[in-house]
Structure formats: C-alpha cells, structure tokens
Amino acid sequence: MDPEESLLETEEAMHNALEHLAHEFATVRTGKASPALIENLDVFVRSYGSNMKLKQLAVISSPEPRMLNVSPFDPSTTPEIERAIRESKLGLNPAAAERSIRVPIPELSEERRREMVKLVKQLGEEAKVRIRGIRKDGMDAAKKMKADNSLTEDGQKDHEAEVQKLTDSHVKKVEELVTAKEADVMKV
Structure with missing residues (x-):
C-alpha cells in the first residue's frame, strides 16, 4: 500500500464515522417532528x-x-x-x-432535554473513540510501510503527522456537531 492510498482510506473512514454520528443525531428527539x-x-x-x-x-x-x-x-x-x-x-x-x-410529538420537559443532551454527548464521545481507533490504524499502517521499506523514517513521520492532522480536524467537526445538536435540543 502506498502512503497516499493509506491517507485516503484513513480520511474516508473518519468521514464515515462523522456520517454515522450525523445519522445517530437524527434519531435524538428535539421536540420537532422528524x-x-x-x-x-x-x-x-x-x-x-x-x-x-x-x-x-x-x-x-x-x-x-x-x-x-x-x-x-x-x-x-x-x-x-x-x-x-x-x-x-x-x-x-x-x-x-x-x-x-x-x-x-410532545414538548420536551427540561429534565428530558438534559437527558437528551447527555445522550448527544455520549454519542459524540463514541464518535471520537471511533476516530481515534481509525487514527491508530493509520499510524500502524505508517509503521508497516516503514517496515516494508516503502517509506523512509522521515516519510513515516510525515505520514503520521498527516494522520494526526486528519484526526484533529475530524474531532473538531465532532465537537461542532455535538455543540449544534445540544443547542437544538435545549432550544424551546
């Protein structure tokens, strides 16, 4: 496997984790009929x-x-x-x-809204864990490519830096989704 292909697979897997989170959020009640x-x-x-x-x-x-x-x-x-x-x-x-x-669809009580916010945060944490797992796979792929001599040591460090950059951006997107959904749930 070449480094470009590995990065693309890592990015696609992280994107799929974000899509899964968005799908999970669609099932969380906000008081609106959906x-x-x-x-x-x-x-x-x-x-x-x-x-x-x-x-x-x-x-x-x-x-x-x-x-x-x-x-x-x-x-x-x-x-x-x-x-x-x-x-x-x-x-x-x-x-x-x-x-x-x-x-x-009945109006949500304040207590029920707080429960929904907890659920949203839990789903966000699960998505972050998924993304970190994908990050680990990307890092392991870099080590394997180094062991197979398809990457130099500097190439491995660059590849790992790219994987980390992808991880950081996707974790940030998860946090943005959680914040937006939390605001949506708490809005009366």
Whole structure:
C-alpha cells in the first residue's frame, strides 16, 4: 500500500464515522417532528415472521411541526407498528386512525432535554473513540510501510503527522456537531 492510498482510506473512514454520528443525531428527539426519529425502529411483524425497520413497512411523513403520520403499506401491520412506537424509548404515544397512525410529538420537559443532551454527548464521545481507533490504524499502517521499506523514517513521520492532522480536524467537526445538536435540543 502506498502512503497516499493509506491517507485516503484513513480520511474516508473518519468521514464515515462523522456520517454515522450525523445519522445517530437524527434519531435524538428535539421536540420537532422528524421522520428520522422513528424510521429505524425495529418492528416485529408476526405475519412476516421477522423484524423489519419501520421505513420498510410504511411511509413516514411530517404534516405538521409536532406530528408524524405513519401510513403502513400493509394495513394488517398497523397494530405491530403502533406497539413498536409505543414501546420505543422515545416516549411517544401513537394513535391508530383509519389507514394511518398519528404520532404526536410532545414538548420536551427540561429534565428530558438534559437527558437528551447527555445522550448527544455520549454519542459524540463514541464518535471520537471511533476516530481515534481509525487514527491508530493509520499510524500502524505508517509503521508497516516503514517496515516494508516503502517509506523512509522521515516519510513515516510525515505520514503520521498527516494522520494526526486528519484526526484533529475530524474531532473538531465532532465537537461542532455535538455543540449544534445540544443547542437544538435545549432550544424551546
């Protein structure tokens, strides 16, 4: 493996860690209705005999700022979808209508907002750990290239400096995402 390829792989892996964090943040409740809030809930569908993601079973829309509308493709799955939403840790109380399920998004209490901020910080820390793991892999790749004589000692130091620079910039981006999501959660 050449140094350029190694750096590109490291950067791509760090970018994927950031994307994963952004996806995780989409599931954190802020008091606004967002289909991302429930689209990845696991729903056990007895007639299919398996767990499926809610987005595979229904169309999820947000007709109002504080309301989600779930329209199942198969109306017979409505009770299972309703149960999965109710039993999730999101604190939502769905109501089945004729051909859809209405999910009102209640205002978050101050205590619940603080819990959400803790969750956001925890997710941010997990992303930083992921990025540091990727950094270690990049550093190990530099040592391996040095051992294989495809890098000089100075080349190894330069490569490690580049990996560290990538790590620092991605950790900074994680902190910015955490700060922005924290402000979003605490906004009334």
